[in-house]
Amino acid sequence: MDLSLSTRNVTGAGGDRTVVEVGGEIDVYTAPKLREQLVELVNDGSYHLVVDMESVDFLDSTGLGVLVGGLKRVRAHEGSLRLVCNQERILKIFRITGLTKVFPIHTSVDEAVNAVD
Amino acid sequence: MATVELRFSAQPEHVRTARLVAAAVARRAGVDEAVLDEVRLAVGEACSRAVGLHRSNDVTTPIRVVLTEEEKSFSIEVGDEVPGAGVAAADAVGVPGARAAAPAEDFDDADGEDEMGLAVIRGLVDDVEVSAGADGGTLRMTWPVSPADVLS
Numbered sequence A: 001m002d003l004s005l006s007t008r009n010v011t012g013a014g015g016d017r018t019v020v021e022v023g024g025e026i027d028v029y030t031a032p033k034l035r036e037q038l039v040e041l042v043n044d045g046s047y048h049l050v051v052d053m054e055s056v057d058f059l060d061s062t063g064l065g066v067l068v069g070g071l072k073r074v075r076a077h078e079g080s081l082r083l084v085c086n087q088e089r090i091l092k093i094f095r096i097t098g099l100t101k102v103f104p105i106h107t108s109v110d111e112a113v114n115a116v117d
Numbered sequence B: 001m002a003t004v005e006l007r008f009s010a011q012p013e014h015v016r017t018a019r020l021v022a023a024a025v026a027r028r029a030g031v032d033e034a035v036l037d038e039v040r041l042a043v044g045e046a047c048s049r050a051v052g053l054h055r056s057n058d059v060t061t062p063i064r065v066v067l068t069e070e071e072k073s074f075s076i077e078v079g080d081e082v083p084g085a086g087v088a089a090a091d092a093v094g095v096p097g098a099r100a101a102a103p104a105e106d107f108d109d110a111d112g113e114d115e116m117g118l119a120v121i122r123g124l125v126d127d128v129e130v131s132a133g134a135d136g137g138t139l140r141m142t143w144p145v146s147p148a149d150v151l152s
Helices: A031-043 A061-075 A088-096 A109-113 B012-029 B033-056 B085-092 B112-124
Strands: A004-012 A015-026 A048-059 A080-084 B004-008 B063-069 B073-079 B127-133 B136-144
Touching: A004 A031, A015 A031, A015 A061, A015 A109, A031 A061, A048 A061, A048 A088, A048 A109, A048 B033, A061 A080, A061 A088, A061 B033, A061 B112, A080 A109, A088 B112, B004 B012, B012 B033, B012 B063, B012 B073, B033 B063, B033 B073, B033 B112, B033 B136
Parallel strands: A015 A048, A048 A080
Antiparallel strands: A004 A015, B004 B063, B063 B073, B073 B136, B127 B136
């Protein structure tokens, strides 16, 4: 299954947020598409991103690298990148690599959108 | 003798195929269903790493994946043909003396993304062996199987 991406803008408790809904497999082949999407959003001035990973079937270290890259980009603009994920097999990869300490991980889009630092 | 051997050109789009084949053979070999996700991820990481090494070193030969079913174990060997890369990997997964035994210039190709992939493999698989030679490196991962689960 290929990667699917869609974005929508919502207003949460802390202001405007862009939700990026990701589906399918994020691997060495598809990760560049996600990178392009995140770069494009930041270039267009969206600095508060919520990446919804509930429909992601597979994630590898290339995908993690892209998410870390996205986080660095939004932080350069004092922005934020929050993840939404409840899938144990995906969460496990974040734990193994210690990235649970780097990304705020939420259980719902609603929670992530309304989170305030 | 290998149960299934796969060779693919060093293109990112083929890594998914290697994952699917590895998971299918692992399932047949009797690897626990709960571990198949880990097999899929680990073989994907090993293949992504090999693809990256071949591409960044302009190596045009294919990546080799050897899946071997044994009585009590299932192993996957992913081989690249980049000299020295396996040494850096052995060092990264903590094989004692790997770095000391290798010439310093052999490490120049190891980059950060490579290390993240290896960190995932190390976190997922208990039994990882890395060997390096003048012809390239091999990453071998082994999982236990429950023979009773295999349908004859």
